[in-house]
Amino acid sequence: MSSPTRVAVVGLGKMGIMHSAMVSMNPKAELVGICDRDTGLGRHVASMGVRAPFFTSVKELMESARPEGVIVSVPQFAHAEVGLEIFNGGAGILVEKPLAHTLEVARNMRDVARGRVTQTAAVAFMLSFHPIFRLLHEFLQEGAIGTLRSYEAVLRLSQVNKPRGGWIYTREQSGGGVLINSGSHLLYLLHRYFGMPQEVNAESRKIHSVDVEDEVKARLRYEHGFEGTIDVNWAVVGHPVQAHSITITGEQGTISASDRQLVVVTAAGRKLISEGDAVRVPFSLTPHYHGHGYYDEVADFVSCLRGEKLTPEVGFDEGYAVQRLLEALYRSSARRETVVLETIE
């Protein structure tokens, strides 16, 4: 058996702990370093039992621990700076979503990655590993409901019930509110299923937040008259865990997918598939929120680092495509006008 792949984690918030656990449980990987500017967080994670050495700078991590791949779970405004150090250190990178906080920074990151074809560059849109949403993609590819007419995509989360502080709620640092921080998961799936729309029309509003939006509603128009709507809101009650649903209508039926179930209704009848029917989980810390997705995205990254797979499930090109969609929706909402995607490059 070949030696385990050396993986490090930068950023030790809750996502950093999650990724550290997933690397630790991957039989093909070894956690060789953890890194954060906050030494208190380093002590905290070490006291959980993580034995990998702790570093306060990425440069030091790259030089001393010599990782083959690094998982980046710092706030998105720091992705570019940390990412460049990792690329320069010769390692592959799996960066938390979204790719960056602005279109320009995301474009720069994509361009850097394109120049480093031997280094894996992946974005952690973990819903891409979700069995129900993967199954939905398969049904669409098989033409299960005929020619597609429209879709409705909804995201609900009870996260904001009063004005909040911190980088997530500061537009300059996060790039926006519910759309970029939570809705980017949904946008990734929609882009994967339907490609890039031709034009979008969006409106947003603040409910409790001061600097960022809490709700976005938008219409996306595609070729041949196909169109869809999105409705994302993180200031509703009753959703302690982020919930996604996509309902697609075609000439021959309807498919509804949520985090737990997929229902196909056609003339042949109603077919129900639950998450439990669709997935076997190697290791999960959060079964109530797609724990297997976190395991699978790390496993996918490690497979790429080991050369077992050529490209990651979600690369920087796809991450940049999502960023274009985000930019179009934010621009449309700010200018109160339809935005054509061709104008955003």
Add this chain to the structure above:
Amino acid sequence: MSTDIARVLSLRLLMGESPLGYEPGIWLRRESDWAAVAEQARSRQVSGVTTVSNGEMLGLLKRGLWRRFEVIPQIPNVTGIIRETYDHGPVGAGMRRLAMIGPVSAVKVGFTGLANVGGVLRKDFPSMLKVLLDLEFRAFQKFKPERLILSPQITDLAIAFENARILEIFVDYAKYVGVKPYAATNNPMHFADRLGRWGVPLDGVVAPINKGGYLCGDLSWTDSAAIRSVELIGETLGGGRAAEESDVEYASSRGARAVIMDADAVY
């Protein structure tokens, strides 16, 4: 009711934490609904209820709705703590937890806190765990629990980081307060392996058991000596699918002495 197996009801549905994903604001919001669930549960031979420490749940328990059921706490409520810390900050979250217990218990918790204050300030995980266990267990003390379950998030973190000390702290605490220690996990295949190597003296394990293999794999782990040496409680949910009587029978056939079901399975 064909299977001779103890049945325990999970109250997590009201908190929106069921894998079935119901909206708590819509389903069973009224106390009369919960009274009906309790009645149904009794008629279906449910003997216990399990819940994390949550103000709403504790309120229901205190009003006597579930008087004739054994109360089995699951602590600490990791999801709740994260949410409350997010909503109210770390101090606010601590105060809300303190508000769930009486003044005498608060003083006792204060002693535990004092003994671990240095560790908590240093963000030392074992010290924080000791304080959290004490803070949350005191809220359940009036129900005289006989068994105490360590939350799966903590057990599974111990599994991931190969940290037996986390479980030892829990077992020591359970023995100190005079209850039997059980650990819940969502990764039973890995836990069976760790339990065999660690030799932590648990009385029981709570783990998913379902025919589809969701979170429980092929169930070969139920044959391990470590699992067979403790009481196994099966969680019968299958990832978005409500448990049926055949699921209870299946758990029993795999060696489970009891099952945990969501409220929708009896209502």
